[in-house]
Amino acid sequence: xxxxxxxxxxxxxxxxxxxxxxxxxxxxxxxxxxxxxxxxxxxxxxxxxxxxxxxxxxxxxxxxxxxxxxxxxxxxxxxxxxxxxxxxxxxxxxxxxxxxxxxxxxxxxxxxxxxxxxxxxxxxxxxxxxxxxxxxxxxxxxxxxxxxxxxxxxxxxxxxxxxxxxxxxxxxxxxxxxxxxxxxxxxxxxxxxxxxxxxxxxxxxxxxxxxxxxxxxxxxxxxxxxxxxxxxxxxxxxxxxxxxxxxxxxxxxxxxxxxxxxxxxxxxxxxxxxxxxxxxxxxxxxxxxxxxxxxxxxxxxxxxxxxxxxxxxxxxxxxxxxxxxxxxxxxxxxxxxxxxxxxxxxxxxxxxxxxxxxxxxxxxxxxxxxxxxxxxxxxxxxxxxxxxxxxxxxxxxxxxxxxxxxxxxxxxxxxxxxxxxxxxxxxxxxxxxxxxxxxxxxx
Numbered sequence: 001x002x003x004x005x006x007x008x009x010x011x012x013x014x015x016x017x018x019x020x021x022x023x024x025x026x027x028x029x030x031x032x033x034x035x036x037x038x039x040x041x042x043x044x045x046x047x048x049x050x051x052x053x054x055x056x057x058x059x060x061x062x063x064x065x066x067x068x069x070x071x072x073x074x075x076x077x078x079x080x081x082x083x084x085x086x087x088x089x090x091x092x093x094x095x096x097x098x099x100x101x102x103x104x105x106x107x108x109x110x111x112x113x114x115x116x117x118x119x120x121x122x123x124x125x126x127x128x129x130x131x132x133x134x135x136x137x138x139x140x141x142x143x144x145x146x147x148x149x150x151x152x153x154x155x156x157x158x159x160x161x162x163x164x165x166x167x168x169x170x171x172x173x174x175x176x177x178x179x180x181x182x183x184x185x186x187x188x189x190x191x192x193x194x195x196x197x198x199x200x201x202x203x204x205x206x207x208x209x210x211x212x213x214x215x216x217x218x219x220x221x222x223x224x225x226x227x228x229x230x231x232x233x234x235x236x237x238x239x240x241x242x243x244x245x246x247x248x249x250x251x252x253x254x255x256x257x258x259x260x261x262x263x264x265x266x267x268x269x270x271x272x273x274x275x276x277x278x279x280x281x282x283x284x285x286x287x288x289x290x291x292x293x294x295x296x297x298x299x300x301x302x303x304x305x306x307x308x309x310x311x312x313x314x315x316x317x318x319x320x321x322x323x324x325x326x327x328x329x330x331x332x333x334x335x336x337x338x339x340x341x342x343x344x345x346x347x348x349x350x351x352x353x354x355x356x357x358x359x360x361x362x363x364x365x366x367x368x369x370x371x372x373x374x375x376x377x378x379x380x381x382x383x384x385x386x387x388x389x390x391x392x393x394x395x396x397x398x399x400x401x402x403x404x405x406x407x408x409x410x411x412x413x414x415x416x417x418x419x420x421x422x423x424x425x426x427x428x429x430x431x432x433x434x435x436x437x438x439x440x441x442x443x
Contacts, residue, residue: 011114013112017108087115093109121302123421129289130427133428142250158183162182165242166238166240190209252265299341308332
């Protein structure tokens, strides 16, 4: 057997395989013998079928099978030995004559597409937003936490910070529903009506001007979504209880409730911890932006040619269902940007040893599972049990790929932070949200 490569240009080459009968005949004979031992043909005892019959029935199929195996193994070995970086896989050269299987000598020709040579340039500046957390942000977050962990105590009269329970009623519309809500959910007009009222008082509201958000009205009255937006009726409301939210006290018990293992004793340390949490949350967003911006910059600034004609043919030849050359060209156009980025990312990972290892994937999965279990209050789960959960998670290929992508993304972000030309921009949380997430993000 002989195998050789002819370079057509930097991105295209042809591999030629010369195969003689002697290269595969031994394997064919072994397979025929095995068939002869195991085949059952009526009128013959097992293992006593004449070889001529076996050859006639199975000979050609076995020959084709063995030659295909030999081609596949030889191509893989050649690509690996020659350290060829292929795009797609080898495909049979167009317009080659039909194989004459009776001949003792065969020539197979394959076209290959080669990955381009290029270098990575990180000199173009990339914006990187460094999050500044203002005192106002920290105050808002602390108030939110104190409300969440605060307690409700009964009060005499409705005020701005009241939680009110009672019954909404309208006989004609069949509304008779108990509901609890915070005073701040009411419109200013509705709040004026209920302000300073006491348990047992009955008031009348227009549904058009009751709650700021129609979806709250939908729940309060138990009416369907399609009705609520045009609903304009009078309802009565009878107050059954008024409670006010007493904010959690800023003491060690409260700090421990929020940060159980941190041993925080002073308000100053607590503020720092809250600030850190806000910064961390937004740094994740700012890091993701960096990854997206670096990706776009590299795709734009890294120019190289691809073996386009080869790849269009490869898409057409390997498509599950027959497609035209036009469809293959369209598929190529849609996937070209992704392919370019794959090559760029692959090169960065290769040159800077950023490969994700299996132990890193396991460690990531274990951390996530432990965190999940801890949320249910289970902390002393045995390692063997955790290992079982991890193994089951990693059996799921989608989950494995998701973790792999996330870890790769993390390594690339770290790499860009250290090696790219960052244009660092200090920005406070409000401005950051306004710029990138206006009105989508709440924390």
